[in-house]
Amino acid sequence: QVQLQQSGPGLVKPSQTLSLTCAISGDSVSSNSAAWNWIRQSPSRGLEWLGRTYYRSKWYNDYAVSVKSRITINPDTSKNQFSLQLNSVTPEDTAVYYCARVVGGYDPYFDYWGQGTLVTVSS
């Protein structure tokens, strides 16, 4: 059974960096058949995919166009986890952030999700 455990601060000041971590159990961040994603949810933007990291003989990252200039997702193989960094945050980045695993190859789907972290951007 795969479990994803999120951690990180729930309050971030405007213009600073939002940082979250997702610890994986029951699978490996280096899996050749999974990808590791960050998704957020807010009343104004709904569910929004932010990006992913995955290993296919080397590491790859894909990011949503809406946040591409501000986002970094990094794997940490020593701790079997991956992280999200979102720079220069504004109140519009206030949302519940989820990590999630994608499987399914060319027909991908999110089969396991973290518990969610409410991040508020406010001074």
Next chain:
Amino acid sequence: QSVLTQPPSASGTPGQRVTISCSGSSSNIGSNTVNWYQQLPGTAPKLLIYSNNQRPSGVPDRFSGSKSGTSASLAISGLQSEDEADYYCAAWDDSLNGQDVFGTGTKVTVL
């Protein structure tokens, strides 16, 4: 921000059949498979249907999915009180360098 369009709400009495639509375009539903997620209040979304019409282990067979062209549907037959939740469709979108997109969400109420 949501690229896929769903009705905001749907409702039915216990035992009834409820259908939720999801409308997209040729770059998402028209060329990729559709997945459905159920979100109970205060919890993370849960995979309900994948690859248009496949149920993960443990999902009751009263949930079914279908796709035609650039639209998809989720049907709940034999509606139960525990089915009261938000439901989201999702698909990969080949535009904008490729990314996952979600529906606007449908709140199902059991009357």
